[in-house]
Amino acid sequence: MNPRHLSRGEFLSLTSLLAGSSLLPRPADAAPKSSGKTAATPPSPKPGPAGPAPVQGDRLRRSCRATLTLSSSTDAGTELIRLGEWIRDQSLQSDVYGNSEFIQSFERRVAERLGFEDGCFMSTGTMGQLIALRIYADEGKTRTVGLHPSSHHVLHEDDSHTVLHGLQPVLLCPWSRPVLAGDVRDARERLGMVSVEMPVRWLGGQLPTWEQLEELKRTCRERGVKLHMDGARLWESQPFYGRSYADICRGFDSVYVSFYKMVGALGGAMVVGGKDFIRTARMWRHRHGGNIFQMLPYVASAAMRLDDVLGRIPAYVQRAKSITEALAADSRLVVLPKPVQTNLFRIFLRGDPAAFSRQRDRIAQEDSIWLTNGFSPTRVPGVVETELQVGEGLAGLDDAQAVRAFLRLLEPA
Numbered sequence: 402m403n404p405r406h407l408s409r410g411e412f413l414s415l416t417s418l419l420a421g422s423s424l425l426p427r428p429a430d431a432a433p434k435s436s437g438k439t440a441a442t443p444p445s446p447k448p449g450p451a452g453p454a455p456v457q458g459d460r461l462r463r464s465c466r467a468t469l470t471l472s473s474s475t476d477a478g479t480e481l482i483r484l485g486e487w488i489r490d491q492s493l494q495s496d497v498y499g500n501s502e503f504i505q506s507f508e509r510r511v512a513e514r515l516g517f518e519d520g521c522f523m524s525t526g527t528m529g530q531l532i533a534l535r536i537y538a539d540e541g542k543t544r545t546v547g548l549h550p551s552s553h554h555v556l557h558e559d560d561s562h563t564v565l566h567g568l569q570p571v572l573l574c575p576w577s578r579p580v581l582a583g584d585v586r587d588a589r590e591r592l593g594m595v596s597v598e599m600p601v602r603w604l605g606g607q608l609p610t611w612e613q614l615e616e617l618k619r620t621c622r623e624r625g626v627k628l629h630m631d632g633a634r635l636w637e638s639q640p641f642y643g644r645s646y647a648d649i650c651r652g653f654d655s656v657y658v659s660f661y662k663m664v665g666a667l668g669g670a671m672v673v674g675g676k677d678f679i680r681t682a683r684m685w686r687h688r689h690g691g692n693i694f695q696m697l698p699y700v701a702s703a704a705m706r707l708d709d710v711l712g713r714i715p716a717y718v719q720r721a722k723s724i725t726e727a728l729a730a731d732s733r734l735v736v737l738p739k740p741v742q743t744n745l746f747r748i749f750l751r752g753d754p755a756a757f758s759r760q761r762d763r764i765a766q767e768d769s770i771w772l773t774n775g776f777s778p779t780r781v782p783g784v785v786e787t788e789l790q791v792g793e794g795l796a797g798l799d800d801a802q803a804v805r806a807f808l809r810l811l812e813p814a
């Protein structure tokens with residue numbers, strides 16, 4: 402099976418995300434008009450607004466005073482000047498291929514925070530995670546990797562895990578929930594490793610409960626299955642568990658975190674794990690051509706922001722709770738998940754993606770508020786989804802203003 406093609410079961414679980422909502426047609430409304438023909442299968446949803454906004458929209462977005470997404474409105478020159486001044490103030494010197502006391506100590510500092518022995522800075526999370534899985538495949542007897550159907554490997558990497566590393570994906574569970582221990586026990590093939598995304602972006606940032614997480618870790622350990630975390634948005638998960646990052650990560654064999662998403666750095670990621678694992682990961686980074694001659698700008702951009710951003714996340718999650726509670730009171734939309742678990746969430750609306758985008762641009766021009774980077778169709782005909790995330794971009798608005806701005810999308814054009 403091509404893992405990008407959703408099975409009927411997965412389609413049904415997607416629609417179950419909307420179960421009970423006024424967005425789903427009642428059975429009588431859904432009955433085909435008596436043409437005698439079978440209703441056409443709705444087209445596959447294109448995986449959402451993952452990429453950059455088009456250039457014209459980008460200019461409009463940057464001109465806004467507030468945003469309900471993570472996008473920054475700071476211009477590139479100002480950002481680089483700030484970074485340069487920070488580097489000068491710290492008296493940092495350039496590295497050669499990542500060899501510098503500053504970079505190595507940042508790698509150790511992040512690893513320690515996550516409860517691991519060492520870390521390796523990676524220019525992209527995509528590469529870092531492929532490396533982690535490749536190391537496990539070479540160590541073990543099987544190249545099967547258990548994944549969520551919405552994982553980055555499945556949706557956004559052009560099958561690189563198979564093409565480059567001969568890994569065989571095994572989709573472990575329906576789209577509608579995170580991977581659980583039972584999925585590992587019941588997997589249809591023997592698993593060499595499992596990679597779980599925490600939180601799951603395509604489920605609006607959902608996480609397993611603490612008990613489910615601990616059971617998953619235990620099950621993998623007992624079965625000798627390596628457990629890797631796609632922690633692209635792990636930073637945002639800490640308030641949900643109310644535990645340290647090291648507690649959350651304990652029991653994983655390796656974890657990847659991103660520096661450009663919530664943290665807002667220029668780019669880059671880190672993979673953390675045991676000392677030997679990281680030594681091997683460095684060799685694979687070289688093999689992938691992932692050693693940048695001077696890593697300093699990327700690493701410094703992450704180091705300059707990390708502690709400050711992590712300190713703000715609990716307040717962002719709190720605001721996401723209050724905003725989504727107010728939005729969910731409107732029956733024309735559905736918020737996922739309910740209640741929110743991080744500062745990330747998805748909203749489902751009935752309408753046309755292009756019309757919503759025009760309305761978003763109108764609101765941006767009139768109110769100077771950028772609501773979202775895009776609207777994607779779902780498998781439920783006529784229902785679209787969009788992703789929002791609370792961050793510093795909302796600093797200039799109170800919650801009621803943010804809600805009012807979003808609901809303007811539903812006003813007649």
Ligand SMILES: Cc1ncc(COP(=O)(O)O)c(C=O)c1O
Binds near residue numbers: 553
């Ligand atoms: C869940 C998840 N994993 C991995 C990645 C890969 O990160 P990068 O863009 O650094 O390759 C992304 C990027 O969007 C992601 O969302």
